[in-house]
Amino acid sequence: MTVTDTAAELVARSNRLGADPRNTNYAGGNTSAKGTATDPVTQQPVDLVWVKGSGGDLGTLTAAGLAVLRQDRLNALVDVYPGVEREDEMVAAFDYCLHGKGGAAPSIDTAMHGLVDAPHVDHLHPDSGIALATAADGEKLTAECFGGRVVWVPWRRPGFQLGLDIAQVKRDNPQAIGVILGGHGITAWGDTSAECEANSLEIIRTAERFLAERGKAEPFGAVVPGFEALPTEQRRQRAAALAPVIRGLASTGNPQVGHFNDDDVVLEFTAREKLAELAALGTSCPDHFLRTKVRPLVLDLPPAAPLEEAVTRLKELHLQYREDYAAYYDRHAEPDSPPMRGADPAVVLVPGVGMFSFGKDKQTARVAGEFYVNAINVMRGAEAVSSYAPIDEREKFRIEYWALEEAKLQRMPKPKPLATRIAFVTGGGSGIGKAIAHRLAAEGACVVVADLDTAAAEAVAKEIGGPDQAIAVGADVSSEAAVAAAFEQAVLAFGGVDLVVNNAGLSISKPLLETTEKDWDLQHDVMAKGSFLVSRAAAKVLIDQAIGGDIVYISSKNAVFAGPNNVAYGAAKADQAHQVRLLAAELGGHGIRVNGVNPDGVVRGSGIFAKGWGAQRAAVYGVPESELGAFYAQRTLLKREVLPEHVAAAVFALAGGDLSHTTGLHVPVDAGVAAAFLR
Known part of the structure; x- marks a missing residue:
């Protein structure tokens, strides 16, 4: 088999295993294959191991995500290994074992793959395997489940010594196809890639059957009366009301993006007698608690409790959580431990409603929630056949504040200016709104693209990158109910809102005597009333979050410039312009900044101009519609046409952080219209 074939076969196996959440969690586990290649220097055969590198995900792994190391040099590390107290030094040594350019950075689990005497090795985190690994009598249950075919390995932190331990277990148990790693996961091996994959699946499926056949019916205890799930619509409304409050609390130390999950597995867990007891024990698998923190925050009220009472209690519990986390850090921190990274919860459980999870971006928040679902499944399995007994708190701290983990965090790229911020852009399906949505997303924001034309909004959200970056909501801004529904979708998608852009608009160009009452009402309903409704809904969310925010109005130079045949549009824009001043004065005490942008006519890419406004304005000025943009440019001081991206740049300038002390401002983006x- 060629080098290319070996890598391709490994990637294919990894993708198959990673595609099924029963086999391993997102970004969890690693796989490897050994083979022989020709050394380009000596032209002699050299034994190599290809292993999934640090980071990445098995389900989406490519050849570029593999580290390639020399087997002889990995074996030689055994003779210079300084012992478990200094095993972290071996990670740096892996770099000296790389072959050629080496591929991806070697992970902490490289020793497990390189030292185990098998051509193919899989290390995975299946819920069923971890359930046995975290059961109080896991070693006994492993023997009952597998006989001698799978061997128990007591908990040891991932690293070089664990690789040595597994290698020794394989030598001592030639009949074994793999091991259960106490508190952690599974490892399997095989002489061929197909055999290794089959052995991994045998361990996982056998454990699943064992838990199903031996497990008791209600491992989490009985349902607590009053803690059952609310009906779907009522549950979503309650979640939307709580989300900004919870996100604000979770962002006390560092700003966070949120994710909401009300799947049955979550609702069933939060309704049961053992909720508080099991949640307090925390998660066990290192991949789990690195993302979920040592334990979640659990609201101890029934879902029917008054909203105000629930909010008050959440704030009390959050203060207690921060104190408890700081005490946990102080109990275990050593002089060389990294500083505490933040004491806020990553997971909040609300009985009858669901789970809120948080992270530095939407994907991280979503994955944290997925990991806690894995943890629930693990707890269910362990409690079904025994009792759940995760690794102890000291071991969790050693991994959470591991120097190697800290070094990995320090290597992360610097966040973009709008990272962790959630933007809500009205009229985002075309023209200026589309350009704003794209620019804010490019600067790191999660974006809610709101538009009356839902299909157009969906197209923009898809262009931006999908639900971890942007979602689309249909929104008639002149409807109070529609605006409320749009914000509900926004806070359930991302946890809250930080930056709202009032951009939705339309234009009717008529002389005063031809302007009808319907024309007037339509212009004011969409722009004056619509901006008011959107700003009011936004202010509620922003105030509940208590972390400040921005509201930006896309007004117009017509708010201050009196042009012909434009009374309804110009008056509505003037209304918007004064809303900026009024709301800046009112909301400043909450840290909410309100500013505006006054563009000149934006012709190119504009949905408004394409729907008749362009032809109307061209007729007013006596120029062909195709030359309207050039006409506007020639009447400016800079002689430049204003494009959608110029307006988007102004919005970013206002919200990007450099103008943190500016509110009540209108920024002209008109290339210089003196009037x-x-x-």
Whole structure:
């Protein structure tokens, strides 16, 4: 088999295993294959091991994500290994074992793959395997489940010594196809890639059957009366009301993006007698608690409790959580431990409603929730056949504040200016709104693309990158109910809102005597009333979050410039312009900044101009519609046409952080229209 074939076969096996959540969690586990290649220097055969590198995910692994190391040099490390107290030094030594350019950075689990005497090795985190690994009598249950075919390995932190331990177990048990790693996961091996994969699946499926056949019916205890799940619509409304409050609490130390999960597995767990007891024990598998923190925050009220009472209690529990986390850090920190990274919860459980999880971006928040679902499944399995007994708190701290983990965090790229911020852009399906949505996403924000044309909004959200970066909501901004529904979708998707852009608009160009009451009402309903409704809904969320925020109005130079045949549009824009001043004055005490952008006519890419406004304005000025943009440019001081991206740049300038002390401002983006100078 060629080098290319070996790597391709490994990637294919990894993708198959990683595609099924029963086999391993997102970004969890690693796989490897051994083979022979020709050394390009000596032209002699050299034994190599290909192993999934640090980071990445088995389900989406490519050849570029593999580390390639020399087997002889990995074996030689055994003779210089300084012992478990200094095993972290071996990770740096892996770099000296790389072959050629080496591929991806070697992971902490490289020793497990390189030292185990098998051509193919899989290390996975299946819920069923971890359930046995975290059962109080896991060693006994492993023997009952597998006989001698799978061997128990007591808990040891991932590293070089664990690789040596597993290698020794394999030598001592030639009949074994793999091991259960206490508190952690499974490892399997095989002489061929197909055999290794089959052995991994045998361990996982056998454990699943064992738990199902031997397990008791209600491992989490009985349902607590009053803690059952609310009906779907009522549950979603309650979640939307709580989400900004919870996100604000979770962002006390560092700003966070949120994710909401009300799947049956979550609702069933939070309704049961053992909720508080099991949640307090925390998760066990290192992949789990590195993302979920040592334990979740659990609201101890029934879902029917008054909202105000629930909010008050959440704030009390959050203060207690922070104190408890700081005490946990102080109990275990050593002089060389990294500083505490933040004392806020990553997971909040609300009985009858669901789970809120948090992270530095949407994907991280979503994955944290997925990991806690894995943890629930693990607890269910362990409690079904025994009792759940995760690794102890000291071991959790050693991994959470591991120097190697800290070094990995320090290597992360610097966050973009709008990272962790959630933007809500009205009229985001085309023109200026589309450009704003793209720019804010490019600067790191999660974006809610709101538009009356839902299909257009969906197209923009898809262009931006999908639900971890952007979602689409249909929204008629002139409808109070529609605006409320749009914000509910936003806070359930991302946890809250930080930056709201009032951009939705339309234009009707008519002389005064031809402007109908319907024309007037339509212009004011969409822009004046619509901006008011959106800003009011936004302010509620922003105030509940208590972490400040931005509201930006896309007004117009017509708010201050009196042009012909434009009374309804110009008056509505003037209304918007004064809303900026009024709301800046009112909301400043909450740390909410309100500013505006006054563009000149934006012709190219504009949905408004394409729907008749362009033809109307061209007729007013006596120029062909195709030359309207050039006409506007020639009447400016800079002689430049204003494009959607220029308006988007102004929005970013206002919200990007450099103007943190600016509110009540209108920024002209008109290439210099002297008659529209602000006074």
